[in-house]
Amino acid sequence: MAASGLRGVSRVLEKLENSIKNGDYYEAHQMYRTLYFRYLGQKKYNELKDMLYQGSISFLEVDQKTSGADLALLLIEVLNKSEDKNCDLWSPKLSTIFSKIGVNNHTERDTFLLHAVKWSSQGSGHGYPLFHQYIARSYWNEQNYIQARHHYIHSQDGKGCAKLLIEFQMTKGYKYEADLFIAQAVLQYLCLRNNITANQTFNTYTENHPKIKKTGPPFLLPLLNFIWFLLQAVESKKLQTFAVLCEQYQNSIRRDPCYVQYLDKIGQIFFGVKPQEEKKFGGLFGNLIESFLGGLDDESDDDSLPGTQASTSNKLIENTDLD
Numbered sequence: 290m291a292a293s294g295l296r297g298v299s300r301v302l303e304k305l306e307n308s309i310k311n312g313d314y315y316e317a318h319q320m321y322r323t324l325y326f327r328y329l330g331q332k333k334y335n336e337l338k339d340m341l342y343q344g345s346i347s348f349l350e351v352d353q354k355t356s357g358a359d360l361a362l363l364l365i366e367v368l369n370k371s372e373d374k375n376c377d378l379w380s381p382k383l384s385t386i387f388s389k390i391g392v393n394n395h396t397e398r399d400t401f402l403l404h405a406v407k408w409s410s411q412g413s414g415h416g417y418p419l420f421h422q423y424i425a426r427s428y429w430n431e432q433n434y435i436q437a438r439h440h441y442i443h444s445q446d447g448k449g450c451a452k453l454l455i456e457f458q459m460t461k462g463y464k465y466e467a468d469l470f471i472a473q474a475v476l477q478y479l480c481l482r483n484n485i486t487a488n489q490t491f492n493t494y495t496e497n498h499p500k501i502k503k504t505g506p507p508f509l510l511p512l513l514n515f516i517w518f519l520l521q522a523v524e525s526k527k528l529q530t531f532a533v534l535c536e537q538y539q540n541s542i543r544r545d546p547c548y549v550q551y552l553d554k555i556g557q558i559f560f561g562v563k564p565q566e567e568k569k570f571g572g573l574f575g576n577l578i579e580s581f582l583g584g585l586d587d588e589s590d591d592d593s594l595p596g597t598q599a600s601t602s603n604k605l606i607e608n609t610d611l612d
Contacts (some may be wrong), residue, residue, distance in 0.1 A: 302340060309347050318348070318356045325363050334371035338364060342382055349389035358397035361386045365404045376409050376417040383409075384423030392431055415481070418445040429453055434461060442477050447489025450474060454490075455498050467500045468512040469545065475516050476551035482558060484523050491516060512541040519555075528560045 301324065308317035321344045328337040341364040348357035364386075368379065383405045390398040402424065409417035425440035426449070434457040441450035451471070458470040471494045478487035495501045495513060506514045515538040522530040535542065535552060542548045556562030 302343065305340075305344060306347055309351060309353075314348070314351075314353050314356060317344075318353075318359070321360055322363075325367075329367070329370070334367060334373070337367050338371070338373070341367060342386075345386055346389065349386065349391075354390055354394045354397060357386070358390055358394065358401055361390070361401050362404060365401070365408050368408050374411055376411070376420060380409065380417060380420040380423050383420065384427055387424060388427045388430070392433075415443050418443065422446045422449065425449065425453070438474070442474065442481070445483065445486050447478075447486040448493045450486070451490045451493035451497065454494055458498070464500070467498055468508075468510040468516075471495070471498075472512050472516050473545065473547070473551075475520070476548060476555065479519075479523065479558070480551055480554045484520070484559075487523075488520050491520060511538060512544065514538075515541050523555070523559050526559055528562070531556060531560045531562075 305317050305320055308314075308320070321341070324340065325337065328334075328340070341360050345357045345360040345364060348354075348360065361383075365383075367373075373379070387398065387402060387405070390401060392398075406416040406420065409420040411417065415421075421440040422444035425437045425444060425446070428434075428437035428440065434453065437453055438450070438457065441453060444450070454470045454474060458467055462470060471491060474494075475487045475491050478484070478490065492504065495508070496504050501508065501510075501513070506517050508514050508517070515534060518534050519531075522534060542552065553562070553565055557564060
């Protein structure tokens with residue numbers, strides 16, 4: 290019976306593919322939808338998933354984007370209904386569909402991506418890291434650096450993210466922004482509690498960026514020294530180290546207004562800093578000092594921080610015009 294069923298499915302798929310090859314797109318699309326409802330009612334989920342995936346690819350390859358995207362959305366529905374959580378298997382397949390829908394079909398593509406990320410999230414809210422990695426590569430191939438960067442931040446591919454950031458900075462950024470590109474990415478990874486990928490991204494970026502080419506401090510740019518020390522502090526979870534860093538590198542931190550918000554979140558996650566009150570005097574730095582003084586009885590730290598020189602930061606900031 291099983292063998293007979295498989296032969297039947299194969300014949301149906303062959304007929305559908307021939308219809309597409311012959312240009313009978315409407316007929317083929319309607320046949321796919323009819324089989325979708327039939328197989329769904331019979332709970333033939335595996336056959337249905339294979340059929341919808343192959344059908345979507347077949348339509349997309351002959352530039353029938355609407356039909357291909359429609360079957361792709363039905364595929365996501367079946368993945369949900371069948372409670373298929375094999376993101377490792379489906380991430381490359383779904384990203385292939387995404388790429389083939391193409392950049393000129395914004396509505397269909399964005400809708401598909403929204404549903405695919407939601408399926409892959411498994412309730413986590415951000416989506417499966419491997420799926421984000423594949424989508425990031427797709428955007429990178431299209432030179433859509435902003436979207437590629439967004440999806441890399443939700444992945445665990447620090448090396449890929451770093452190489453993208455280098456290309457992004459070298460082709461689209463100003464020459465004085467080499468440190469800004471990596472700093473923001475590392476801070477965002479840390480806000481997502483992904484310190485492992487944050488470290489990998491920073492190390493790959495600083496080692497391979499042609500304007501940096503270093504694996505550790507002292508870096509010429511103070512902001513890079515700050516990020517390197519911050520990553521060490523996250524590993525040690527020593528509030529005193531974090532507080533001193535933020536105080537010593539205030540000028541570098543103030544180059545981007547978002548940094549203070551990121552550091553406030555990082556302080557809460559890794560160092561037990563209380564959330565800022567909106568109108569509290571002193572902002573982040575005042576909050577850090579209060580948290581540090583309150584924890585002196587519980588924490589002892591004799592380590593020193595080499596190379597933290599605010600004067601170097603001041604000189605760089607004076608020559609940097611950031612809007």
